[in-house]
Amino acid sequence: MRIAVFAGDGIGPEVTQQAVRVLEALALPGLELVEGDVGAAAYRKHGHPLPAETLAIARSCDAILFGAVGDFDCDGLERHLRPEQAILGLRKELGLFANLRPATVFKGLEDLTTLRPEVAAKIDLLIVRELNGDVYFGEKGVRILEDGRRQGYDIMSYAEDEVRRIARTAFTAAMGRHKRLCSVDKANVLETSQLWRDVVIEVSAEFPEVHLSHMYVDNAAMQLVKNPGQFDVIVTGNLFGDILSDQASMCVGSIGLLASASLAEGTYGLYEPIHGSAPDIAGKGLANPMATILSAAMLLRHSYQMEAEASRIEAAVSKALAQGVRGGDLGGTAGTREIGDAVVAAL
Ligand SMILES: NC(=O)C1=CN([C@@H]2O[C@H](COP(=O)(O)OP(=O)(O)OC[C@H]3O[C@@H](n4cnc5c(N)ncnc54)[C@H](O)[C@@H]3O)[C@@H](O)[C@H]2O)C=CC1
Numbered sequence: 416m417r418i419a420v421f422a423g424d425g426i427g428p429e430v431t432q433q434a435v436r437v438l439e440a441l442a443l444p445g446l447e448l449v450e451g452d453v454g455a456a457a458y459r460k461h462g463h464p465l466p467a468e469t470l471a472i473a474r475s476c477d478a479i480l481f482g483a484v485g486d487f488d489c490d491g492l493e494r495h496l497r498p499e500q501a502i503l504g505l506r507k508e509l510g511l512f513a514n515l516r517p518a519t520v521f522k523g524l525e526d527l528t529t530l531r532p533e534v535a536a537k538i539d540l541l542i543v544r545e546l547n548g549d550v551y552f553g554e555k556g557v558r559i560l561e562d563g564r565r566q567g568y569d570i571m572s573y574a575e576d577e578v579r580r581i582a583r584t585a586f587t588a589a590m591g592r593h594k595r596l597c598s599v600d601k602a603n604v605l606e607t608s609q610l611w612r613d614v615v616i617e618v619s620a621e622f623p624e625v626h627l628s629h630m631y632v633d634n635a636a637m638q639l640v641k642n643p644g645q646f647d648v649i650v651t652g653n654l655f656g657d658i659l660s661d662q663a664s665m666c667v668g669s670i671g672l673l674a675s676a677s678l679a680e681g682t683y684g685l686y687e688p689i690h691g692s693a694p695d696i697a698g699k700g701l702a703n704p705m706a707t708i709l710s711a712a713m714l715l716r717h718s719y720q721m722e723a724e725a726s727r728i729e730a731a732v733s734k735a736l737a738q739g740v741r742g743g744d745l746g747g748t749a750g751t752r753e754i755g756d757a758v759v760a761a762l
């Protein structure tokens with residue numbers, strides 16, 4: 416088992432350290448962890464947020480455990496040197512096109528979400544976000560118009576094969592759950608979304624057992640708060656999925672709880688919390704590492720088919736929460752290390 420560990424910036428190293436402790440506590444046979452530099456930390460050391468050495472480590476491993484990148488001090492750098500290019504670059508270079516972001520309410524947290532407990536309690540959804548295309552990877556820049564005004568632009572596009580493969584991932588995920596798939600787009604305004612919708616409908620013919628519905632993204636944002644229990648699997652593009660998953664995190668309690676898997680074809684994957692580097696709390700030992708710990712569980716499940724070990728980690732997180740171990744993000748006082756201790760003890 417050879418796993419790359421890219422901790423990154425801000426709270427990245429703090430939360431990753433706790434996830435590594437949990438992996439080590441499982442005494443997995445042949446576990447080898449290989450650290451690499453990403454983000455602002457890598458830029459300062461190597462002059463690039465995703466150095467060739469880091470990419471080589473990634474390619475030499477079976478999976479990546481990723482913390483977070485981002486540092487407001489780097490916001491003035493040219494875009495290709497900004498810390499966020501590390502995660503975008505890894506996703507693109509490694510063909511990590513399918514981002515799975517599950518959101519469920521842990522027992523005992525129903526009162527701690529921003530929704531009414533009876534609304535939150537029904538949440539058990541999976542957001543399947545396309546990760547290699549959309550406006551994030553289109554041509555972009557700032558140009559000068561004829562009248563001298565500056566104009567920023569980012570091209571949104573999806574090719575049909577890109578939609579087809581993420582749709583298949585989402586339908587397959589729905590088959591393993593409650594067989595309901597909601598495709599979220601903005602087809603009433605965007606041509607990219609109309610093609611998205613047409614292709615998702617084409618792919619649905621391969622999955623006759625799955626009930627497919629469509630929803631505009633603005634309505635989806637509203638429905639996630641009004642009645643999130645209606646969703647089983649949501650499939651959507653890169654930008655909409657990014658936004659909706661942060662929103663879903665608060666529907667279940669905190670962004671410090673949401674894990675993710677970014678998968679390529681096959682078993683290779685990158686696993687990271689959905690949150691960023693949280694500069695406002697970095698270095699203070701306040702970050703909730705549970706999202707990263709749960710990402711390590713997803714790593715064992717998806718890249719190594721270690722279902723028992725993955726479930727063991729998830730049960731330990733659940734137990735720690737049930738025992739009342741709560742970070743500041745959930746209104747508690749437990750620090751990053753203390754939460755890590757509690758999860759390790761609950762394994
Ligand atoms: N995959 C990645 O590496 C991502 C990187 N970023 C980057 O992170 C930096 C900060 O971005 P923000 O928009 O502030 O998003 P953020 O997710 O880092 O933080 C948003 C808010 O949530 C809180 N928060 C996040 N994770 C938490 C945790 N584990 N425990 C407790 N509280 C937590 C933060 O303190 C902050 O108040 C930026 O440079 C951004 O580009 C943002 C999202 C993803």
Ligand SMILES: CC(C)CC(=O)C(=O)O
Pocket residue numbers: 499502503657689690691
């Ligand atoms: C920092 C970005 C590149 C992406 C992001 O916010 C995310 O993937 O959740």
Ligand SMILES: [Mg+2]
Pocket residue numbers: 657658661689
């Ligand atoms: Mg995000």
